[in-house]
Amino acid sequence: MKRRDLFFYLPLGLAGGFFAWLGYRTYTIRFRPRPEAGEPVWREGAGVFLAKRGELALWEARFFTYPLPQGELKALLLRLPGPAPGGVSLGEEHYIALSRICTHQACTLNYVPDPEAGSILYNFRYDRPFLGCPCHFGAFDPLLGGKAVYGPPRYPLPRIRLEVRGEEVWATGHEVPLRPMEGL
Numbered sequence: 001m002k003r004r005d006l007f008f009y010l011p012l013g014l015a016g017g018f019f020a021w022l023g024y025r026t027y028t029i030r031f032r033p034r035p036e037a038g039e040p041v042w043r044e045g046a047g048v049f050l051a052k053r054g055e056l057a058l059w060e061a062r063f064f065t066y067p068l069p070q071g072e073l074k075a076l077l078l079r080l081p082g083p084a085p086g087g088v089s090l091g092e093e094h095y096i097a098l099s100r101i102c103t104h105q106a107c108t109l110n111y112v113p114d115p116e117a118g119s120i121l122y123n124f125r126y127d128r129p130f131l132g133c134p135c136h137f138g139a140f141d142p143l144l145g146g147k148a149v150y151g152p153p154r155y156p157l158p159r160i161r162l163e164v165r166g167e168e169v170w171a172t173g174h175e176v177p178l179r180p181m182e183g184l
């Protein structure tokens, strides 16, 4: 190959690499199937009172921190319209508690109760409230047990174990692995 050929092949190679990366990234973000949030494996933890029965309206969230040996884990309790994997039900009341740490690169997630606003803020149109990541616009569905549904994150959010004590909802542990701090 002559030296001047490099001026042709080098940019061509770079452009090819860029478009291959773009295609792979688009496939990963939009089309590659993500793992479901199945039945959680729990690790026993401290007991933290979260809410009384009937205190939260449908889709209302309560933010809390869950104590871990390495610090406080930001989390939220959410009342759902139906049962979710890893959540609890009190008659017709359904709850789930999720870590608010994004499984992509550990940014703190926001709760997006208004999907219309979410479609503008996160460039993601969904038919119900979700958890959105302000760093790279990942999204997670609480009704699917915290499954990642959009953007770079692949893994679901770790769930906080809920326990019903009389008329009260308590947090009593968390799912393992506690992504992204543990596991892949």
Ligand code: FES
Pocket: 102, 103, 104, 105, 106, 107, 133, 134, 135, 136, 137, 138, 151, 152, 153
């Ligand atoms: S850190 Fe949340 S999408 Fe990247």
